Amino acid sequence: MAPVEDRRPSLDRPAVSRHAAALAGPLGASCDLSGYRLAGGTALAWALGHRRSDDLDFFTRVPGFLHPIEQDRIASVLRQLDTTARIDVSQPQTIHAVVRDCKVSFFGLGGRWLSDAVQLTEGFGLATTEEIAAMKLIAVSTRSARKDFFDLHALASRGHSAEAMFSSLRSMYPNEIDVDVGLHVARALTDFSDAELDPDPVLLERVTWSEAKRSAQHLASDLQRYLRDLQRSGFGRRSVPD
Known part of the structure:
Protein backbone atom coordinates (compact mmCIF):
# COMPACT_ATOMS: atom_id res chain seq x y z
CA MET A 1 0.00 0.00 0.00
CA ALA A 2 1.35 3.42 -0.95
CA PRO A 3 1.96 5.81 1.95
CA VAL A 4 -0.71 8.43 2.57
CA GLU A 5 0.43 11.80 1.26
CA ASP A 6 0.69 14.50 3.91
CA ARG A 7 -1.23 17.42 2.46
CA ARG A 8 -0.57 19.77 5.34
CA PRO A 9 1.41 22.89 4.38
CA SER A 10 4.89 23.53 5.75
CA LEU A 11 6.10 26.62 7.57
CA ASP A 12 9.10 26.67 5.23
CA ARG A 13 8.27 29.56 2.90
CA PRO A 14 10.37 32.51 1.67
CA ALA A 15 8.71 34.87 4.18
CA VAL A 16 9.91 32.76 7.12
CA SER A 17 13.56 33.15 8.06
CA ARG A 18 15.95 30.24 7.73
CA HIS A 19 16.45 30.01 11.51
CA ALA A 20 12.71 29.97 12.24
CA ALA A 21 11.93 27.39 9.55
CA ALA A 22 14.80 25.16 10.68
CA LEU A 23 13.71 25.23 14.33
CA ALA A 24 9.99 24.72 13.70
CA GLY A 25 10.20 21.03 12.78
CA PRO A 26 12.37 19.88 15.70
CA LEU A 27 10.31 22.00 18.09
CA GLY A 28 7.02 20.55 16.89
CA ALA A 29 8.42 17.01 17.02
CA SER A 30 9.88 17.39 20.52
CA CYS A 31 7.22 19.42 22.29
CA ASP A 32 3.47 18.87 22.59
CA LEU A 33 2.09 22.13 21.21
CA SER A 34 -1.52 20.99 20.84
CA GLY A 35 -2.65 23.71 23.25
CA TYR A 36 -0.95 26.49 21.28
CA ARG A 37 -1.14 28.24 17.93
CA LEU A 38 1.56 30.08 16.06
CA ALA A 39 0.38 33.64 15.49
CA GLY A 40 1.99 37.08 15.29
CA GLY A 41 4.19 38.42 12.53
CA THR A 42 5.67 35.15 11.30
CA ALA A 43 2.27 33.50 10.97
CA LEU A 44 0.96 36.50 9.04
CA ALA A 45 4.07 36.71 6.84
CA TRP A 46 3.67 32.99 6.09
CA ALA A 47 0.07 33.58 5.00
CA LEU A 48 0.55 36.82 3.03
CA GLY A 49 4.19 36.68 1.93
CA HIS A 50 4.60 40.43 2.30
CA ARG A 51 7.70 40.54 4.51
CA ARG A 52 10.35 38.40 6.15
CA SER A 53 9.83 37.39 9.77
CA ASP A 54 12.27 35.55 11.99
CA ASP A 55 10.63 34.60 15.28
CA LEU A 56 8.11 32.04 16.52
CA ASP A 57 5.30 33.35 18.74
CA PHE A 58 2.93 30.75 20.20
CA PHE A 59 -0.30 31.60 21.99
CA THR A 60 -2.74 29.65 24.14
CA ARG A 61 -6.21 30.83 25.09
CA VAL A 62 -6.88 28.13 27.69
CA PRO A 63 -7.19 29.99 31.05
CA GLY A 64 -4.19 29.31 33.29
CA PHE A 65 -2.69 26.84 30.80
CA LEU A 66 0.79 28.38 30.75
CA HIS A 67 1.30 27.82 34.49
CA PRO A 68 4.75 27.39 36.12
CA ILE A 69 4.83 23.61 35.57
CA GLU A 70 3.95 24.13 31.90
CA GLN A 71 6.63 26.83 31.64
CA ASP A 72 9.17 24.36 33.04
CA ARG A 73 8.05 21.63 30.62
CA ILE A 74 8.54 23.84 27.59
CA ALA A 75 11.79 25.30 28.91
CA SER A 76 13.15 21.77 29.37
CA VAL A 77 12.39 20.91 25.73
CA LEU A 78 13.99 24.14 24.53
CA ARG A 79 17.17 23.30 26.47
CA GLN A 80 17.23 19.84 24.89
CA LEU A 81 17.07 21.44 21.47
CA ASP A 82 19.83 23.91 22.31
CA THR A 83 22.02 23.56 25.40
CA THR A 84 23.01 27.22 25.05
CA ALA A 85 19.41 28.48 24.78
CA ARG A 86 18.58 31.66 26.66
CA ILE A 87 15.24 31.24 28.41
CA ASP A 88 13.25 33.69 30.54
CA VAL A 89 10.23 32.42 32.50
CA SER A 90 10.21 35.27 35.03
CA GLN A 91 6.84 36.63 33.87
CA PRO A 92 3.58 34.77 34.51
CA GLN A 93 1.94 33.12 31.51
CA THR A 94 4.98 34.00 29.37
CA ILE A 95 8.16 32.43 28.02
CA HIS A 96 10.80 34.31 26.06
CA ALA A 97 13.73 32.38 24.61
CA VAL A 98 16.44 32.39 21.98
CA VAL A 99 16.95 28.87 20.62
CA ARG A 100 19.33 28.10 17.76
CA ASP A 101 19.50 31.81 16.96
CA CYS A 102 15.70 32.06 16.71
CA LYS A 103 13.51 34.05 19.09
CA VAL A 104 10.73 31.87 20.50
CA SER A 105 7.93 33.11 22.75
CA PHE A 106 4.87 31.60 24.41
CA PHE A 107 1.97 33.65 25.75
CA GLY A 108 -1.14 32.80 27.73
CA LEU A 109 -4.05 35.00 26.65
CA GLY A 110 -7.73 35.38 27.40
CA GLY A 111 -10.47 35.27 24.82
CA ARG A 112 -11.08 32.51 22.33
CA TRP A 113 -10.07 31.42 18.85
CA LEU A 114 -12.61 31.88 16.08
CA SER A 115 -12.08 28.69 14.07
CA ASP A 116 -9.89 25.63 13.73
CA ALA A 117 -6.16 26.15 13.36
CA VAL A 118 -4.29 25.59 10.11
CA GLN A 119 -2.29 22.42 10.78
CA LEU A 120 1.33 22.40 9.58
CA THR A 121 3.63 19.48 8.81
CA GLU A 122 5.91 20.71 11.59
CA GLY A 123 3.37 19.43 14.12
CA PHE A 124 1.56 22.50 15.38
CA GLY A 125 -1.31 24.75 14.40
CA LEU A 126 -1.34 28.21 12.88
CA ALA A 127 -3.87 30.92 13.73
CA THR A 128 -6.09 32.04 10.85
Missing part, protein backbone atom coordinates in the same frame (compact mmCIF):
# COMPACT_ATOMS: atom_id res chain seq x y z
CA THR A 129 -5.47 35.31 9.05
CA GLU A 130 -8.70 36.72 10.50
CA GLU A 131 -7.53 35.91 14.03
CA ILE A 132 -4.09 37.41 13.45
CA ALA A 133 -5.65 40.55 11.92
CA ALA A 134 -7.69 41.08 15.08
CA MET A 135 -4.59 40.51 17.21
CA LYS A 136 -2.73 43.12 15.14
CA LEU A 137 -5.22 45.75 16.31
CA ILE A 138 -4.27 44.91 19.88
CA ALA A 139 -0.58 44.90 19.00
CA VAL A 140 -0.64 48.35 17.41
CA SER A 141 -2.60 49.74 20.38
CA THR A 142 -0.11 48.45 22.96
CA ARG A 143 3.12 49.14 21.07
CA SER A 144 3.86 51.26 18.05
CA ALA A 145 6.17 49.03 16.01
CA ARG A 146 6.72 49.85 12.35
CA LYS A 147 6.40 46.20 11.32
CA ASP A 148 2.84 46.14 12.70
CA PHE A 149 1.84 49.02 10.43
CA PHE A 150 3.32 47.21 7.43
CA ASP A 151 1.35 44.13 8.48
CA LEU A 152 -1.85 46.17 8.65
CA HIS A 153 -1.13 47.63 5.22
CA ALA A 154 -0.71 44.12 3.82
CA LEU A 155 -4.01 43.08 5.37
CA ALA A 156 -5.86 46.17 4.11
CA SER A 157 -4.46 45.80 0.59
CA ARG A 158 -5.83 42.25 0.52
CA GLY A 159 -9.34 43.31 1.45
CA HIS A 160 -9.35 43.08 5.24
CA SER A 161 -11.40 46.07 6.41
CA ALA A 162 -11.31 47.83 9.77
CA GLU A 163 -14.88 46.66 10.31
CA ALA A 164 -13.96 43.02 9.71
CA MET A 165 -10.88 43.19 11.93
CA PHE A 166 -12.72 44.88 14.80
CA SER A 167 -15.67 42.50 14.46
CA SER A 168 -13.26 39.57 14.76
CA LEU A 169 -11.72 41.19 17.82
CA ARG A 170 -15.16 41.52 19.43
CA SER A 171 -15.85 37.85 18.70
CA MET A 172 -12.52 36.81 20.20
CA TYR A 173 -13.21 38.76 23.39
CA PRO A 174 -16.97 38.62 24.03
CA ASN A 175 -18.21 41.28 26.48
CA GLU A 176 -14.71 42.83 26.73
CA ILE A 177 -14.42 44.95 23.58
CA ASP A 178 -16.45 48.17 23.64
CA VAL A 179 -16.45 51.60 22.00
CA ASP A 180 -13.70 52.85 24.32
CA VAL A 181 -11.41 50.04 23.16
CA GLY A 182 -12.25 50.83 19.55
CA LEU A 183 -11.48 54.52 20.04
CA HIS A 184 -8.14 53.64 21.62
CA VAL A 185 -7.30 51.44 18.64
CA ALA A 186 -8.33 54.19 16.20
CA ARG A 187 -6.03 56.69 17.93
CA ALA A 188 -3.16 54.19 17.95
CA LEU A 189 -3.56 53.67 14.20
CA THR A 190 -2.55 57.30 13.62
CA ASP A 191 0.21 57.52 16.24
CA PHE A 192 3.50 56.84 14.46
CA SER A 193 5.80 58.53 16.99
CA ASP A 194 7.54 55.36 18.17
CA ALA A 195 7.36 53.59 14.82
CA GLU A 196 9.19 56.47 13.16
CA LEU A 197 12.27 55.37 15.11
CA ASP A 198 12.14 51.79 13.80
CA PRO A 199 13.83 50.53 10.64
CA ASP A 200 11.70 49.02 7.90
CA PRO A 201 11.26 45.25 8.17
CA VAL A 202 12.65 43.12 5.35
CA LEU A 203 9.92 43.64 2.77
CA LEU A 204 9.09 41.15 0.03
CA GLU A 205 6.79 43.52 -1.85
CA ARG A 206 7.26 47.14 -2.87
CA VAL A 207 5.64 49.25 -0.18
CA THR A 208 6.92 52.49 1.33
CA TRP A 209 6.59 53.62 4.93
CA SER A 210 4.45 56.52 3.72
CA GLU A 211 2.05 54.10 2.06
CA ALA A 212 1.83 52.01 5.22
CA LYS A 213 0.99 55.11 7.26
CA ARG A 214 -1.71 56.16 4.81
CA SER A 215 -3.27 52.71 5.06
CA ALA A 216 -3.32 52.98 8.84
CA GLN A 217 -4.97 56.40 8.65
CA HIS A 218 -7.65 55.04 6.33
CA LEU A 219 -8.23 52.12 8.69
CA ALA A 220 -8.58 54.56 11.60
CA SER A 221 -11.19 56.62 9.71
CA ASP A 222 -13.10 53.51 8.69
CA LEU A 223 -12.99 52.19 12.26
CA GLN A 224 -14.39 55.43 13.67
CA ARG A 225 -17.19 55.33 11.10
CA TYR A 226 -17.95 51.74 12.05
CA LEU A 227 -17.95 52.61 15.76
CA ARG A 228 -20.50 55.36 15.13
CA ASP A 229 -22.72 52.84 13.34
CA LEU A 230 -22.32 50.40 16.20
CA GLN A 231 -23.24 53.04 18.72
CA ARG A 232 -26.40 53.94 16.82
CA SER A 233 -27.37 50.30 17.05
CA GLY A 234 -26.93 50.38 20.83
CA PHE A 235 -23.38 49.02 21.19
CA GLY A 236 -21.34 50.85 23.84
CA ARG A 237 -22.09 54.09 25.65
CA ARG A 238 -19.38 56.59 24.81
CA SER A 239 -19.97 59.13 22.04
CA VAL A 240 -17.74 58.64 18.99
CA PRO A 241 -16.35 61.95 17.65
CA ASP A 242 -17.16 63.00 14.10
Whole structure:
Protein backbone atom coordinates (compact mmCIF):
# COMPACT_ATOMS: atom_id res chain seq x y z
CA MET A 1 0.00 0.00 0.00
CA ALA A 2 1.35 3.42 -0.95
CA PRO A 3 1.96 5.81 1.95
CA VAL A 4 -0.71 8.43 2.57
CA GLU A 5 0.43 11.80 1.26
CA ASP A 6 0.69 14.50 3.91
CA ARG A 7 -1.23 17.42 2.46
CA ARG A 8 -0.57 19.77 5.34
CA PRO A 9 1.41 22.89 4.38
CA SER A 10 4.89 23.53 5.75
CA LEU A 11 6.10 26.62 7.57
CA ASP A 12 9.10 26.67 5.23
CA ARG A 13 8.27 29.56 2.90
CA PRO A 14 10.37 32.51 1.67
CA ALA A 15 8.71 34.87 4.18
CA VAL A 16 9.91 32.76 7.12
CA SER A 17 13.56 33.15 8.06
CA ARG A 18 15.95 30.24 7.73
CA HIS A 19 16.45 30.01 11.51
CA ALA A 20 12.71 29.97 12.24
CA ALA A 21 11.93 27.39 9.55
CA ALA A 22 14.80 25.16 10.68
CA LEU A 23 13.71 25.23 14.33
CA ALA A 24 9.99 24.72 13.70
CA GLY A 25 10.20 21.03 12.78
CA PRO A 26 12.37 19.88 15.70
CA LEU A 27 10.31 22.00 18.09
CA GLY A 28 7.02 20.55 16.89
CA ALA A 29 8.42 17.01 17.02
CA SER A 30 9.88 17.39 20.52
CA CYS A 31 7.22 19.42 22.29
CA ASP A 32 3.47 18.87 22.59
CA LEU A 33 2.09 22.13 21.21
CA SER A 34 -1.52 20.99 20.84
CA GLY A 35 -2.65 23.71 23.25
CA TYR A 36 -0.95 26.49 21.28
CA ARG A 37 -1.14 28.24 17.93
CA LEU A 38 1.56 30.08 16.06
CA ALA A 39 0.38 33.64 15.49
CA GLY A 40 1.99 37.08 15.29
CA GLY A 41 4.19 38.42 12.53
CA THR A 42 5.67 35.15 11.30
CA ALA A 43 2.27 33.50 10.97
CA LEU A 44 0.96 36.50 9.04
CA ALA A 45 4.07 36.71 6.84
CA TRP A 46 3.67 32.99 6.09
CA ALA A 47 0.07 33.58 5.00
CA LEU A 48 0.55 36.82 3.03
CA GLY A 49 4.19 36.68 1.93
CA HIS A 50 4.60 40.43 2.30
CA ARG A 51 7.70 40.54 4.51
CA ARG A 52 10.35 38.40 6.15
CA SER A 53 9.83 37.39 9.77
CA ASP A 54 12.27 35.55 11.99
CA ASP A 55 10.63 34.60 15.28
CA LEU A 56 8.11 32.04 16.52
CA ASP A 57 5.30 33.35 18.74
CA PHE A 58 2.93 30.75 20.20
CA PHE A 59 -0.30 31.60 21.99
CA THR A 60 -2.74 29.65 24.14
CA ARG A 61 -6.21 30.83 25.09
CA VAL A 62 -6.88 28.13 27.69
CA PRO A 63 -7.19 29.99 31.05
CA GLY A 64 -4.19 29.31 33.29
CA PHE A 65 -2.69 26.84 30.80
CA LEU A 66 0.79 28.38 30.75
CA HIS A 67 1.30 27.82 34.49
CA PRO A 68 4.75 27.39 36.12
CA ILE A 69 4.83 23.61 35.57
CA GLU A 70 3.95 24.13 31.90
CA GLN A 71 6.63 26.83 31.64
CA ASP A 72 9.17 24.36 33.04
CA ARG A 73 8.05 21.63 30.62
CA ILE A 74 8.54 23.84 27.59
CA ALA A 75 11.79 25.30 28.91
CA SER A 76 13.15 21.77 29.37
CA VAL A 77 12.39 20.91 25.73
CA LEU A 78 13.99 24.14 24.53
CA ARG A 79 17.17 23.30 26.47
CA GLN A 80 17.23 19.84 24.89
CA LEU A 81 17.07 21.44 21.47
CA ASP A 82 19.83 23.91 22.31
CA THR A 83 22.02 23.56 25.40
CA THR A 84 23.01 27.22 25.05
CA ALA A 85 19.41 28.48 24.78
CA ARG A 86 18.58 31.66 26.66
CA ILE A 87 15.24 31.24 28.41
CA ASP A 88 13.25 33.69 30.54
CA VAL A 89 10.23 32.42 32.50
CA SER A 90 10.21 35.27 35.03
CA GLN A 91 6.84 36.63 33.87
CA PRO A 92 3.58 34.77 34.51
CA GLN A 93 1.94 33.12 31.51
CA THR A 94 4.98 34.00 29.37
CA ILE A 95 8.16 32.43 28.02
CA HIS A 96 10.80 34.31 26.06
CA ALA A 97 13.73 32.38 24.61
CA VAL A 98 16.44 32.39 21.98
CA VAL A 99 16.95 28.87 20.62
CA ARG A 100 19.33 28.10 17.76
CA ASP A 101 19.50 31.81 16.96
CA CYS A 102 15.70 32.06 16.71
CA LYS A 103 13.51 34.05 19.09
CA VAL A 104 10.73 31.87 20.50
CA SER A 105 7.93 33.11 22.75
CA PHE A 106 4.87 31.60 24.41
CA PHE A 107 1.97 33.65 25.75
CA GLY A 108 -1.14 32.80 27.73
CA LEU A 109 -4.05 35.00 26.65
CA GLY A 110 -7.73 35.38 27.40
CA GLY A 111 -10.47 35.27 24.82
CA ARG A 112 -11.08 32.51 22.33
CA TRP A 113 -10.07 31.42 18.85
CA LEU A 114 -12.61 31.88 16.08
CA SER A 115 -12.08 28.69 14.07
CA ASP A 116 -9.89 25.63 13.73
CA ALA A 117 -6.16 26.15 13.36
CA VAL A 118 -4.29 25.59 10.11
CA GLN A 119 -2.29 22.42 10.78
CA LEU A 120 1.33 22.40 9.58
CA THR A 121 3.63 19.48 8.81
CA GLU A 122 5.91 20.71 11.59
CA GLY A 123 3.37 19.43 14.12
CA PHE A 124 1.56 22.50 15.38
CA GLY A 125 -1.31 24.75 14.40
CA LEU A 126 -1.34 28.21 12.88
CA ALA A 127 -3.87 30.92 13.73
CA THR A 128 -6.09 32.04 10.85
CA THR A 129 -5.47 35.31 9.05
CA GLU A 130 -8.70 36.72 10.50
CA GLU A 131 -7.53 35.91 14.03
CA ILE A 132 -4.09 37.41 13.45
CA ALA A 133 -5.65 40.55 11.92
CA ALA A 134 -7.69 41.08 15.08
CA MET A 135 -4.59 40.51 17.21
CA LYS A 136 -2.73 43.12 15.14
CA LEU A 137 -5.22 45.75 16.31
CA ILE A 138 -4.27 44.91 19.88
CA ALA A 139 -0.58 44.90 19.00
CA VAL A 140 -0.64 48.35 17.41
CA SER A 141 -2.60 49.74 20.38
CA THR A 142 -0.11 48.45 22.96
CA ARG A 143 3.12 49.14 21.07
CA SER A 144 3.86 51.26 18.05
CA ALA A 145 6.17 49.03 16.01
CA ARG A 146 6.72 49.85 12.35
CA LYS A 147 6.40 46.20 11.32
CA ASP A 148 2.84 46.14 12.70
CA PHE A 149 1.84 49.02 10.43
CA PHE A 150 3.32 47.21 7.43
CA ASP A 151 1.35 44.13 8.48
CA LEU A 152 -1.85 46.17 8.65
CA HIS A 153 -1.13 47.63 5.22
CA ALA A 154 -0.71 44.12 3.82
CA LEU A 155 -4.01 43.08 5.37
CA ALA A 156 -5.86 46.17 4.11
CA SER A 157 -4.46 45.80 0.59
CA ARG A 158 -5.83 42.25 0.52
CA GLY A 159 -9.34 43.31 1.45
CA HIS A 160 -9.35 43.08 5.24
CA SER A 161 -11.40 46.07 6.41
CA ALA A 162 -11.31 47.83 9.77
CA GLU A 163 -14.88 46.66 10.31
CA ALA A 164 -13.96 43.02 9.71
CA MET A 165 -10.88 43.19 11.93
CA PHE A 166 -12.72 44.88 14.80
CA SER A 167 -15.67 42.50 14.46
CA SER A 168 -13.26 39.57 14.76
CA LEU A 169 -11.72 41.19 17.82
CA ARG A 170 -15.16 41.52 19.43
CA SER A 171 -15.85 37.85 18.70
CA MET A 172 -12.52 36.81 20.20
CA TYR A 173 -13.21 38.76 23.39
CA PRO A 174 -16.97 38.62 24.03
CA ASN A 175 -18.21 41.28 26.48
CA GLU A 176 -14.71 42.83 26.73
CA ILE A 177 -14.42 44.95 23.58
CA ASP A 178 -16.45 48.17 23.64
CA VAL A 179 -16.45 51.60 22.00
CA ASP A 180 -13.70 52.85 24.32
CA VAL A 181 -11.41 50.04 23.16
CA GLY A 182 -12.25 50.83 19.55
CA LEU A 183 -11.48 54.52 20.04
CA HIS A 184 -8.14 53.64 21.62
CA VAL A 185 -7.30 51.44 18.64
CA ALA A 186 -8.33 54.19 16.20
CA ARG A 187 -6.03 56.69 17.93
CA ALA A 188 -3.16 54.19 17.95
CA LEU A 189 -3.56 53.67 14.20
CA THR A 190 -2.55 57.30 13.62
CA ASP A 191 0.21 57.52 16.24
CA PHE A 192 3.50 56.84 14.46
CA SER A 193 5.80 58.53 16.99
CA ASP A 194 7.54 55.36 18.17
CA ALA A 195 7.36 53.59 14.82
CA GLU A 196 9.19 56.47 13.16
CA LEU A 197 12.27 55.37 15.11
CA ASP A 198 12.14 51.79 13.80
CA PRO A 199 13.83 50.53 10.64
CA ASP A 200 11.70 49.02 7.90
CA PRO A 201 11.26 45.25 8.17
CA VAL A 202 12.65 43.12 5.35
CA LEU A 203 9.92 43.64 2.77
CA LEU A 204 9.09 41.15 0.03
CA GLU A 205 6.79 43.52 -1.85
CA ARG A 206 7.26 47.14 -2.87
CA VAL A 207 5.64 49.25 -0.18
CA THR A 208 6.92 52.49 1.33
CA TRP A 209 6.59 53.62 4.93
CA SER A 210 4.45 56.52 3.72
CA GLU A 211 2.05 54.10 2.06
CA ALA A 212 1.83 52.01 5.22
CA LYS A 213 0.99 55.11 7.26
CA ARG A 214 -1.71 56.16 4.81
CA SER A 215 -3.27 52.71 5.06
CA ALA A 216 -3.32 52.98 8.84
CA GLN A 217 -4.97 56.40 8.65
CA HIS A 218 -7.65 55.04 6.33
CA LEU A 219 -8.23 52.12 8.69
CA ALA A 220 -8.58 54.56 11.60
CA SER A 221 -11.19 56.62 9.71
CA ASP A 222 -13.10 53.51 8.69
CA LEU A 223 -12.99 52.19 12.26
CA GLN A 224 -14.39 55.43 13.67
CA ARG A 225 -17.19 55.33 11.10
CA TYR A 226 -17.95 51.74 12.05
CA LEU A 227 -17.95 52.61 15.76
CA ARG A 228 -20.50 55.36 15.13
CA ASP A 229 -22.72 52.84 13.34
CA LEU A 230 -22.32 50.40 16.20
CA GLN A 231 -23.24 53.04 18.72
CA ARG A 232 -26.40 53.94 16.82
CA SER A 233 -27.37 50.30 17.05
CA GLY A 234 -26.93 50.38 20.83
CA PHE A 235 -23.38 49.02 21.19
CA GLY A 236 -21.34 50.85 23.84
CA ARG A 237 -22.09 54.09 25.65
CA ARG A 238 -19.38 56.59 24.81
CA SER A 239 -19.97 59.13 22.04
CA VAL A 240 -17.74 58.64 18.99
CA PRO A 241 -16.35 61.95 17.65
CA ASP A 242 -17.16 63.00 14.10
